[in-house]
Amino acid sequence: MQTKMDKLVWAKYSFAGDELVEEATEVFLNRFDFEEALSDELKEAIGFDLPEGEEREAIVSMRVNQEFFRNTLLTNYNSRCCLTGLSNEALLVASHIKPWTASDSKTEGPAPDNGLLLNALHDKAFDRGTTHH
Structure with a gap:
């Protein structure tokens, strides 16, 4: 009214x-x-006087076979987050159950059975150990 x-x-x-x-x-x-x-x-x-933004060159290590890992999880989960069902691929992350850093990078790292397809929010929560079932 x-x-x-x-x-x-x-x-x-x-x-x-x-x-x-x-x-x-x-x-x-x-x-x-x-x-x-x-x-x-x-x-x-x-720090009210904000520093100026700058760029620098860096040499970084990159994981290989991540595209295979992601594509396999997208197929396995029908391009849907396994927790929420979200289907926007731009917001989906191929997450490792056992962290990459704690895995054998040649066998466990890229193995699809070490993965969950999560939306970006739940991926971050999972990585930080804040998800509960």
Whole structure:
């Protein structure tokens, strides 16, 4: 149920989207100076002067046969997360039951029976040991 006030507010702002955003931004910027509002102690603690982003070259080790591992799990689980049923392949991760670092990389690492197909959230939780059954 709409009140009279709801109708008035809706009538005033429903067709003024861009104008409303500009007005709200201006009010916010004029009324609140973020840097000024922080104490010097807090600025120092959070590192208010952010460092510049930079790039560097790195040599990294990469696992081989990961594409085989992932594709096999996608097939085995019909491209669905084994816990939630999520079927968006971009959000699915081929997870190792026994961590790669603790596995024999030649036999256990790429073995599909050492894998679960999980969505990204549950994969992260599984890796951190926070999933419960």
